[in-house]
Amino acid sequence: xxxxxxxxxxxxxxxxxxxxxxxxxxxxxxxxxxxxxxxxxxxxxxxxxxxxxxxxxxxxxxxxxxxxxxxxxxxxxxxxxxxxxxxxxxxxxxxxxxxxxxxxxxxxxxxxxxxxxxxxxxxxxxxxxxxxxxxxxxxxxxxxxxxxxxxxxxxxxxxxxxxxxxxxxxxxxxxxxxxxxxxxxxxxxxxxxxxxxxxxxxxxxxxxxxxxxxxxxxxxxxxxxxxxxxxxxxxxxxxxxxxxxxxxxxxxxxxxxxxxxxxxxxxxxxxxxxxxxxxxxxxxxxxxxxxxxxxxxxxxxxxxxxxxxxxxxxxxxxxxxxxxxxxxxxxx
Amino acid sequence: xxxxxxxxxxxxxxxxxxxxxxxxxxxxxxxxxxxxxxxxxxxxxxxxxxxxxxxxxxxxxxxxxxxxxxxxxxxxxxxxxxxxxxxxxxxxxxxxxxxxxxxxxxxxxxxxxxxxxxxxxxxxxxxxxxxxxxxxxxxxxxxxxxxxxxxxxxxxxxxxxxxxxxxxxxxxxxxxxxxxxxxxxxxxxxxxxxxxxxxxxxxxxxxxxxxxxxxxxxxxxxxxxxxxxxxxxxxxxxxxxxxxxxxxxxxxxxxxxxxxxxxxxxxxxxxxxxxxxxxxxxxxxxxxxxxxxxxxxxxxxxxxxxxxxxxxxxxxxxxxxxxxxxxxxxxx
Numbered sequence: 001x002x003x004x005x006x007x008x009x010x011x012x013x014x015x016x017x018x019x020x021x022x023x024x025x026x027x028x029x030x031x032x033x034x035x036x037x038x039x040x041x042x043x044x045x046x047x048x049x050x051x052x053x054x055x056x057x058x059x060x061x062x063x064x065x066x067x068x069x070x071x072x073x074x075x076x077x078x079x080x081x082x083x084x085x086x087x088x089x090x091x092x093x094x095x096x097x098x099x100x101x102x103x104x105x106x107x108x109x110x111x112x113x114x115x116x117x118x119x120x121x122x123x124x125x126x127x128x129x130x131x132x133x134x135x136x137x138x139x140x141x142x143x144x145x146x147x148x149x150x151x152x153x154x155x156x157x158x159x160x161x162x163x164x165x166x167x168x169x170x171x172x173x174x175x176x177x178x179x180x181x182x183x184x185x186x187x188x189x190x191x192x193x194x195x196x197x198x199x200x201x202x203x204x205x206x207x208x209x210x211x212x213x214x215x216x217x218x219x220x221x222x223x224x225x226x227x228x229x230x231x232x233x234x235x236x237x238x239x240x241x242x243x244x245x246x247x248x249x250x251x252x253x254x255x256x257x258x259x260x261x262x263x264x265x266x267x268x269x270x271x272x273x274x275x276x277x278x279x280x281x282x283x284x285x286x287x288x289x290x291x292x293x294x295x296x297x298x299x300x301x302x303x304x305x306x307x308x309x310x311x312x313x314x315x316x317x318x319x320x321x322x323x324x325x326x327x328x329x330x331x332x
Numbered sequence: 333x334x335x336x337x338x339x340x341x342x343x344x345x346x347x348x349x350x351x352x353x354x355x356x357x358x359x360x361x362x363x364x365x366x367x368x369x370x371x372x373x374x375x376x377x378x379x380x381x382x383x384x385x386x387x388x389x390x391x392x393x394x395x396x397x398x399x400x401x402x403x404x405x406x407x408x409x410x411x412x413x414x415x416x417x418x419x420x421x422x423x424x425x426x427x428x429x430x431x432x433x434x435x436x437x438x439x440x441x442x443x444x445x446x447x448x449x450x451x452x453x454x455x456x457x458x459x460x461x462x463x464x465x466x467x468x469x470x471x472x473x474x475x476x477x478x479x480x481x482x483x484x485x486x487x488x489x490x491x492x493x494x495x496x497x498x499x500x501x502x503x504x505x506x507x508x509x510x511x512x513x514x515x516x517x518x519x520x521x522x523x524x525x526x527x528x529x530x531x532x533x534x535x536x537x538x539x540x541x542x543x544x545x546x547x548x549x550x551x552x553x554x555x556x557x558x559x560x561x562x563x564x565x566x567x568x569x570x571x572x573x574x575x576x577x578x579x580x581x582x583x584x585x586x587x588x589x590x591x592x593x594x595x596x597x598x599x600x601x602x603x604x605x606x607x608x609x610x611x612x613x614x615x616x617x618x619x620x621x622x623x624x625x626x627x628x629x630x631x632x633x634x635x636x637x638x639x640x641x642x643x644x645x646x647x648x649x650x651x652x653x654x655x656x657x658x659x660x661x662x663x664x
Contacts, residue, residue, distance in 0.1 A: 005431045010461025020459055023433070027440040028423070028447075028454045040455035042420050042477065045377030052422035052475055053458045056466075088374055090384035090475045091360070094426070099337045101355070108359040115360075122360045123372030126385045127352060129342025130662060134388075134468040143384055143422045143475030145374070330462065 010330075012218025012264070013323025047151070049084025051075055052143035058330040060103065060137055062180040064172070064190030065266070067140055068107035070332060072114040072122075073195050073266055074217065075144035080197035081213045081269065083153045083204065084146030086118065091142050092126040096135035107138065118195035120144070150204040155228045155272075157211040163278040164236055164298040165271045167199065167291045168192065169244040170221050174263025174328050175252040182256060189248035194267030199288050203271065208281055211272040215265065217332055219323040222261040224270055225298075225308045226322045235307040237317075238298030261310075262323050264331045272300065342662075344550025344596070345655025379483070381416030383407055384475035390662040392435065392469055394512040396504070396522030397598070399472055400439035402664060404446040404454075405527050405598055406549065407476035412529040413545045413601065415485045415536065416478030418450065423474050424458040428467035439470065450527035452476070468662075482536040487560040487604075489543040495610040496568055496630040497603045499531065499623045500524065501576040502553050506595025506660050507584040514588060521580035526599030531620050535603065540613055543604040547597065549664055551655040554593040556602055557630075557640045558654045567639040569649075570630030593642075594655050596663045604632065 001009075001018050008015040042048040055071045065073075072089065079086035091111065095104065115122060122142075172192035179186055200213055216224035221243070225236050245260045253260050267290060273281050278296060285291035308320045333341075333350050340347040374380040387403045397405075404421065411418035423443065427436065447454060454474075504524035511518055532545055548556035553575070557568050577592045585592050599622060605613050610628060617623035640652045 001433055003433055005427050005429065005433055005436065005461060007429050007461050007463060010427070010459065016459060020457075023437060024425075024440060024457065024459065027437065028444055028457075040420065040422075042455065045479070048380075048477070050420060050422060050475075050477060051456050052424050052473070054424040054426050054460050054473055056426060056460045056462050088372065088382060090372075090382060092384050092386040092473050092475075093356075094386050094388060094471060095337050095342070097337065097339050101333055101335055101337055104337065105355060105359065108356060112360055123374065124383050125352075125356065125360075127342065127348065127356065128386050128388045128662075129337060129339050130388050130468065131339060133465050136462065136466040139426060139471070141384070141386055141424050141473035141475075143382075143424075143473075145380070145382060145477065147377070330460075 007329045011323055011328065013223055017322065047148040049079045049082040049146050049148050051078035052141065053078065054139060054141040055332055056139050056330050057177060057332050058136060059180055060107065062177050062191055063186050064176055065193035066107055066110050067138060068110035069114045069193050070266060071140040071142045072111050072118060073193050074332060075142040076118045076120055077196045077215045079144045079146040080200040081215055083148055083150035085149050085201065086120050086144050086146040086197050088145045089120055089122045089142050090124045091122045091140065094135055094139040095129045096137050097129055097132050099137050104138065114195065118197055153210065153212050155212050158228060158234060158272050158300055160234060160300055160302045162211055162272050162274055162300040163296050164238065165273060165281060166221065166295055166297045167269045167285050168293040169246045169249065170265060171245060171249045171253065171260030171263030173266040174220065174331050175249045175258060175260065177331055178256050178258060178328060179252045187248055189252050192265055192267035194290050196267060196269050199291055200269060203281060203284055206284060208277045209274050214270050216268060216270055217264045217266060220262040220264055221270065222308060222320040223322045229308065230306050233302065233305045235301050235304030235309060236298050237301050237309045237311060239311045240313050242295055242297045244293045244295050261320065264328060266332065339661045343655055345555055349654065379480040381411045381414045381478050381480050383410035384473065385410065386471060386473040387664055388471050388662050389509060389664050390468060391512055392439065394509050394523055395518050396508055397525035398439055398442050399470060400442035401446045401525050402598060403472040403474045404443050404450060405525050406664060407474040408450045408452055409528045409547045411476045411478040412532040413547055415480055415482035417481050417533065418452050418476050418478040418529050420477045421452055421454045421474050422456045423454045423472065426467055426471040427461045428469050429461055429464050431469050436470065446527065450529055485542065485544050487544050490560060490566060490604050490632055492566060492632055492634045493607055494543055494604050494632040495607055495628050496570065497605060497613060498553065498627055498629045499601045499617050500625040501578045501581065502597065503577060503581045503585065503592030503595030505598040506552065506663050507581045507590060507592065509663055510588050510590060510660060511584045519580055521584050524597055524599035526622050528599060528601050531623055532601060535613060535616055538616060540609045541606050546602050548600060548602055549596045549598060552594040552596055553602065554640060554652040555654045562638050565634065565637045567633050567636030567641060568630050569633050569641045569643060571643045572645050574627055574629045576625045576627050593652065596660060598664065
């Protein structure tokens with residue numbers, strides 16, 4: 001990696017991977033650290049899922065959410081995607097001197113409302129204040145714990161012929177935040193920020209086989225699907241015309257020069273399921289408001305090992321790599 | 333509270349209490365949130381202790397430690413002080429663009445070494461990068477989980493006549509960091525930053541009665557002892573001449589205009605024990621290198637309800653309040 005850490009390293013894409021896999025994981029290596037993408041599974045009386053994220057989104061308030069809602073959803077969703085039933089959160093604030101107390105109150109009220117919606121509790125926390133110019137209004141860290149009810153979810157469980165499902169439209173959060181930051185007219189575009197634990201538990205609780213679940217946040221759908229297959233003998237082929245993208249997201253992405261497949265989502269999940277589970281899984285997802293636009297967007301294939309390929313509307317095939325640079329800094 | 337959050341709100345003293353107790357706790361109120369100072373006790377298969385802290389110390393490296401060692405010790409110690417056996421940590425980085433990668437590597441190596449010393453594992457994490465001027469080199473959040481092996485520790489268990497023990501000299505961390513920040517000669521002064529879980533478990537595992545344990549970090553010994561008795565019918569009287577303070581800490585505090593009783597400690601614990609446990613508890617603490625300067629510094633009394641009083645060397649009595657302002661910003 002470079003000798004100096006630049007914004008690119010926070011993008012959720014290739015450089016973030018290099019930082020995490022090249023430096024952080026090898027240095028901290030231990031048996032519990034590696035197996036899952038966004039959380040650890042802990043032994044103990046009953047196995048637990050444990051996950052954390054820090055949130056540095058700019059601006060603090062955006063259409064469809066705010067940093068507080070995001071901080072609860074982000075960690076709730078990570079625990080749920082690991083097969084856990086999120087129950088308890090920690091919450092830590094790093095406040096920049098000069099933040100109006102009313103803004104902090106608004107964020108905390110939003111956290112509380114989101115906790116109630118997700119049926120989780122914030123049970124411990126911490127508050128630090130830094131000087132002006134040493135932060136940006138407010139950063140929040142949450143860590144979350146839940147009991148592991150659905151073990152075995154893993155990209156390693158993926159098999160050739162499996163279906164790739166997306167629970168709704170792609171790119172809403174990233175496009176909404178970038179448009180809010182640009183100061184341009186926002187129209188109908190809203191972040192999809194939402195807790196996904198009930199949707200995930202419904203899907204996992206039916207007895208349908210599910211290989212892996214993941215919420216495609218930083219780096220978007222294209223980066224997460226790359227992570228599923230990189231270094232394996234399997235690839236994923238998605239079809240452009242099957243990927244649900246809302247009109248406002250399309251318009252914002254054109255305006256801002258973004259690609260919805262690389263824009264963060266904060267209320268969508270990707271599920272890989274065997275072919276025989278596809279119809280039932282889609283029907284179930286669509287029975288929830290947050291999953292009503294669910295679609296099969298692709299298939300697991302042995303043709304392009306380790307790669308994500310997109311069949312375009314015009315019939316061509318294009319390799320989609322992990323996000324390469326800082327397309328969307330400070331998106332979550 | 334004020335309409336604008338100032339640095340004072342991060343000092344660990346009165347304004348921090350107002351922010352947490354006046355705004356954050358009421359807004360997030362739930363049954364699990366309140367009972368303990370620095371962690372939550374969770375029901376479940378086996379009860380767990382869960383705690384978190386964000387670390388914003390300036391400078392990143394100081395004599396006796398660095399932000400990585402501090403981030404592991406701080407959360408390990410909070411779990412241990414709640415009666416838990418710390419086992420698993422999360423670790424989240426907020427990196428300011430421009431941080432030399434070598435500094436991050438050094439911090440991570442220090443975290444790993446400290447985890448090994450404390451026999452805990454970092455099992456999940458997150459990495460964000462913010463623009464120059466939106467952070468300060470590196471902030472770290474850790475959250476920690478441990479099984480609750482020693483339930484019932486609480487300031488509410490304190491009784492009149494109980495003894496107040498301090499496991500070593502006061503103020504080393506705060507004085508060392510402030511001296512490092514001042515750029516003045518540092519001499520022998522070093523932070524006491526250290527994991528306390530083995531010391532705490534030895535003390536709690538003997539069968540000796542212990543009312544409450546707490547590591548006096550931000551706000552120091554005086555603030556923590558105030559927290560033990562505030563709002564109760566009991567007070568604490570400490571004796572100035574019994575409080576161990578090292579020569580270098582005394583010299584640094586004189587130079588910088590600080591009071592060692594309000595300086596943060598990161599490798600010391602306060603224990604309140606019944607009188608019949610005093611001798612055995614002190615002997616046990618002193619049998620560990622990190623507790624060799626342990627001392628009884630005071631007694632719980634019914635004479636000064638809700639107050640901390642210090643009998644001075646000259647025989648006078650002085651009320652010590654919680655830290656009032658930002659004596660030591662960015663100390664941990």
